[in-house]
Amino acid sequence: MTRASLYSYYRIVPERRAEARAAVYALFAAVAQNHDVQGRWMRRRDDPQTHMEIYSDIEDVDALLAFIRRECERTGFARVLADAGARHDEIFVESD
Numbered sequence: 001m002t003r004a005s006l007y008s009y010y011r012i013v014p015e016r017r018a019e020a021r022a023a024v025y026a027l028f029a030a031v032a033q034n035h036d037v038q039g040r041w042m043r044r045r046d047d048p049q050t051h052m053e054i055y056s057d058i059e060d061v062d063a064l065l066a067f068i069r070r071e072c073e074r075t076g077f078a079r080v081l082a083d084a085g086a087r088h089d090e091i092f093v094e095s096d
Helices: 014-035 061-075
Strands: 004-011 039-044 047-058 088-093
Touching: 004 061, 014 039, 014 047, 014 061, 047 061, 061 088
Parallel strands: none
Antiparallel strands: 004 047, 004 088, 039 047
């Protein structure tokens, strides 16, 4: 199976930044415990509301993505997100 990287990006509600940070780091802990993968949290340099989670070198990216979606639903992660709670997921693999 080809290893992949998952990039999830979204916009947060500015007034909920502290809550968003806590939710992301709780998600990272759950991902690390269940999939042995460490996530990174970044924001756009020119737009402090736009954030991205990065998960690299994933063996089963579909299982990880399903787990993240379940965790986000279970914890109500969408409450900290702008744009009606939209998360955008992109999967990349090594180029030939």
